[in-house]
Amino acid sequence: xxxxxxxxxxxxxxxxxxxxxxxxxxxxxxxxxxxxxxxxxxxxxxxxxxxxxxxxxxxxxxxxxxxxxxxxxxxxxxxxxxxxxxxxxxxxxxxxxxxxxxxxxxxxxxxxxxxxxxxxxxxxxxxxxxxxxxxxxxxxxxxxxxxxxxxx
Amino acid sequence: xxxxxxxxxxxxxxxxxxxxxxxxxxxxxxxxxxxxxxxxxxxxxxxxxxxxxxxxxxxxxxxxxxxxxxxxxxxxxxxxxxxxxxxxxxxxxxxxxxxxxxxxxxxxxxxxxxxxxxxxxxxxxxxxxxxxxxxxxxxxxxxxxxxxxxxxxxxxxxxxxxxxxxxxxxxxxxxxxxxxxxxxxxxxxxxxxxxxxxxxxxxxxxxxxxxxxxxxxxxxxxxxxxxxxxxxxxxxxxxxxxxxxxxxxxxxxxxxxxxxxxxxxxxxxxxxxxxxxxxxxxxxxxxxxxxxxxxxxxxxxxxxxxxxxxxxxxxxxxxxxxxxxxxxxxxxxxxxxxxxxxxxxxxxxxxxxxxxxxxxxxxxxxxxxxxxxxxxx
Numbered sequence: 001x002x003x004x005x006x007x008x009x010x011x012x013x014x015x016x017x018x019x020x021x022x023x024x025x026x027x028x029x030x031x032x033x034x035x036x037x038x039x040x041x042x043x044x045x046x047x048x049x050x051x052x053x054x055x056x057x058x059x060x061x062x063x064x065x066x067x068x069x070x071x072x073x074x075x076x077x078x079x080x081x082x083x084x085x086x087x088x089x090x091x092x093x094x095x096x097x098x099x100x101x102x103x104x105x106x107x108x109x110x111x112x113x114x115x116x117x118x119x120x121x122x123x124x125x126x127x128x129x130x131x132x133x134x135x136x137x138x139x140x141x142x143x144x145x146x147x148x149x150x151x152x
Numbered sequence: 153x154x155x156x157x158x159x160x161x162x163x164x165x166x167x168x169x170x171x172x173x174x175x176x177x178x179x180x181x182x183x184x185x186x187x188x189x190x191x192x193x194x195x196x197x198x199x200x201x202x203x204x205x206x207x208x209x210x211x212x213x214x215x216x217x218x219x220x221x222x223x224x225x226x227x228x229x230x231x232x233x234x235x236x237x238x239x240x241x242x243x244x245x246x247x248x249x250x251x252x253x254x255x256x257x258x259x260x261x262x263x264x265x266x267x268x269x270x271x272x273x274x275x276x277x278x279x280x281x282x283x284x285x286x287x288x289x290x291x292x293x294x295x296x297x298x299x300x301x302x303x304x305x306x307x308x309x310x311x312x313x314x315x316x317x318x319x320x321x322x323x324x325x326x327x328x329x330x331x332x333x334x335x336x337x338x339x340x341x342x343x344x345x346x347x348x349x350x351x352x353x354x355x356x357x358x359x360x361x362x363x364x365x366x367x368x369x370x371x372x373x374x375x376x377x378x379x380x381x382x383x384x385x386x387x388x389x390x391x392x393x394x395x396x397x398x399x400x401x402x403x404x405x406x407x408x409x410x411x412x413x414x415x416x417x418x419x420x421x422x423x424x425x426x427x428x429x430x431x432x433x434x435x436x437x438x439x440x441x442x443x444x445x446x447x448x449x450x451x452x453x454x455x456x457x458x459x460x461x462x463x464x465x466x467x468x469x470x471x472x473x474x475x476x477x478x479x480x481x482x483x484x485x486x487x488x489x490x491x492x493x494x495x496x497x498x499x500x501x502x503x504x505x506x507x508x509x510x511x512x513x514x515x516x517x518x519x520x521x522x523x524x525x526x527x528x529x
Contacts, residue, residue: 037508042208042488042515049516053523060528064173 153184153466156253158233158243160190160218162198162525163437163451164259169527170459172223175466179225184466186225187253189245191232193218196282197521199448202313202484205279205288206320209518214282221525233260236410238430255432255462258418259455260407262309262438262446266399269305271375276303276397279317291394292324297333298393303372303382304340305400306347307415309438309446312493314338314398315346315355316484321396322362323486336363337390339370339382351483351493354503358485372397401446403439417441422497423474425458434458444477444497452524453478482514490514 062068074080104110114120157168168188178184195218203209222228235244242252264280266273277288300321304314318338325331338345338359344352345359345366359366371385375395382390402408403416412418412427419428420440427433436458437451444450454475461471477497484490485506492510495501504510523529 040512042512045512045515046519049519052516053520053529057523057526057528060526064176 153178153255154251154253155184155186155255155257155462156243156251157186157188157257157259159257159259159261159437159439160188160192160195160228161259161261161437161451162448163261163455164188164190164257165195165218165221165525166452166455166527167257167259167434167436167459168226169221169223169525170456171462172225173527174459174463176225178466185227187227187229187251188222189229189231189233189243189251190218191230193230195221195525197518198280199310199521200518201279201282201285202316202320203518204282204285205292205317206324206487207289207293208487211282211286216522221522223527233406236406236412238412238427238433241432253432255434257434257436257458257462258407258412258427258439259436259451260404260439262401262403262416263405264308264399265402266397268400269372269374271377272305272372272397272399275375275377275380276395276399278397278399279313280309280399288396292321295325295330295334295394297330299335299337299391300394300396301337301339301382301390301392302396302398303370304398305372306341307446308398308401310481311347311445311447312351312481312483314340315351317396317398318359318364319362319486320484322364323488327487336365337392338364338366339372339384339390340366340368341371343369348493348495348501350501350503354491358506401438407439413441422477424461424471425454425475434462442475442477445479445481447479447481448521449481450479453480482510482517484511484514
């Protein structure tokens, strides 16, 4: 005869259900809901619904806006982000430099001095190239608009 | 393909926006043009008028610019139609313009005609226009006690409005602390408290509990504002201190003037929602003679169906489905309880016990309406 069973640790029996505690939790939850309901007013419900409604309408407009979606795709590219960050940094540096620079003296001599600066020449070259590409884009937009009018 | 929508109310706006969404590609390609002609540059949320009468909404909350509710691809003109030339597929407008169409959607709505009952316009208040609702609100605020009678003339839009008004009157006077000084009397033209049997079955015990008196089979014949007496077609007389009337309605004058339908209600196929004898003319909302409630809800479901079918016709050459008569209406049972009414041609409404949650759903819907007419929800 073995005494293995007698010496083996007793198997863990499930804890008796604590209905009272569960009921108390349910009552707590019901109280919370009732309290939220009592605290709410028609005006609050209307305000919430208005915000939700306007939010949904705005989201709908934004997600169906093809131009915006294209813009987001462009913004998603690392080089565009790098460009915008660079532009933002340049703007910040420019505003700091302009703030501490002495006021421009004016006159032809001042312009001549400015034009001689390498930075000015770089800026003019950049603006010139930007203008060239921007004009092409504007002409393309005009072509599309003309096509649309003709087909309608 | 030219689609012309006449009327910028709930039905017209939903059908135009829905079509614009469904046919976005065709519109961009210049194959489809959607035009809307409306009598007003503003869009009104008409169910809100009941709340204005009880001081729960202000009139400015009921309006939005119509153009702001429409998809940008819809050509919108404030230029009401004066002549329908259905055989030539064109309409003429007040400004003298002519608009041709391949598909026409008529959503001109309905109007009140209190002048059809002698004394009603002078002797009774109502909440079917902004001015009427504001005047009624002032009268209710000034009322210090006596008999408030509500009469119902048919046909009228929003069939549950009389019942809602009675429950709201009860709660309004209770909130003012003078309910015990006010006798509420409800007069209805058929032999139940409501034409829909299940609504009547629900409302009657609620009336009893609220102490609202009712008289059925009471058809208003004439009002004597000087003596403050209502005469019924049945030969009875009722005196009042404040009379609120649900006035009789008709379709819009332009429909009657163009002889498109008796009483301004256009004969419409109840399933296809096309005008009888004109397959390219759709009619939705109050303007139809379809046997469903004249409510924004019916107009909404009809508009969605028409947009779906017109888009399907343009894309595939055949419409998609038929209208099943679906309507869903909230019913306010006072200031803080509501239930709802949902039915179609086959299934009758089964009303549930009014709850605060449904009331809040209605309060929320009053704001979400603007998203609905834009065609988002």
